[in-house]
Amino acid sequence: MGREWLFSLIPLTIGVACLGIGTYGLRRAALLRRKGVSAVGRIVRHEVIRSDEGATFYHPVAAWTSPDGRAHEHSSRFGRGSVGHAYRVGANVTVRYDPEQPRRFEVVGWDAKTVDLVFTVLGSVFTAGTVIVLLVRLLTL
Numbered sequence: 188m189g190r191e192w193l194f195s196l197i198p199l200t201i202g203v204a205c206l207g208i209g210t211y212g213l214r215r216a217a218l219l220r221r222k223g224v225s226a227v228g229r230i231v232r233h234e235v236i237r238s239d240e241g242a243t244f245y246h247p248v249a250a251w252t253s254p255d256g257r258a259h260e261h262s263s264r265f266g267r268g269s270v271g272h273a274y275r276v277g278a279n280v281t282v283r284y285d286p287e288q289p290r291r292f293e294v295v296g297w298d299a300k301t302v303d304l305v306f307t308v309l310g311s312v313f314t315a316g317t318v319i320v321l322l323v324r325l326l327t328l
Contacts, residue, residue: 192324195317202313205306212303219283219293226251228282228294230274234262245270249294251282259289265298 228251236244244266252258274280274297284292 192321195321198313199317202310202315202317204310206310206314209303209305209307209310213300213307215291216293216300216303219285219291222285222287223283223292224253224286225295226253226282226284228280230276230278230280230294231260232276233270234266236266242268244268247274247280247294247297249280249282249292251284253284253286253289257289259284259292261290261292263294263298265302267297 228249230247231250232248233245234248236246238244245268246262246264246266247270248260248262250258250260272278274294280297281295282292283295
């Protein structure tokens with residue numbers, strides 16, 4: 188086995204990175220389901236992010252007040268290419284947040300665990316596939 192095994196580091200690295208991102212997101216969602224508190228919030232604006240390819244993503248910024256009277260305003264970690272009527276500026280939304288770290292929150296209906304699930308599955312497939320190929324190569328030498 189020469190240096191060609193080095194090329195297997197590319198899908199392995201991509202797999203481990205995707206697996207890490209997806210697992211982080213799923214754990215975050217599980218934490219919010221367990222410890223999260225719901226509050227009525229309002230979309231105050233959208234942070235607009237433009238990619239190098241010209242795509243535009245809108246991240247809603249939600250504002251809400253916790254039961255202790257503190258005001259919170261944070262941007263969603265998920266962006267979409269368009270904003271539906273239910274998430275326009277001024278719309279009332281349900282926010283689920285961690286009372287210990289209010290920056291860790293989700294806008295119910297906007298933030299979906301589907302993205303994290305896709306990253307986890309793809310990361311698992313890339314990682315497991317690469318490891319299996321490397322093991323087969325090592326065993327058949």
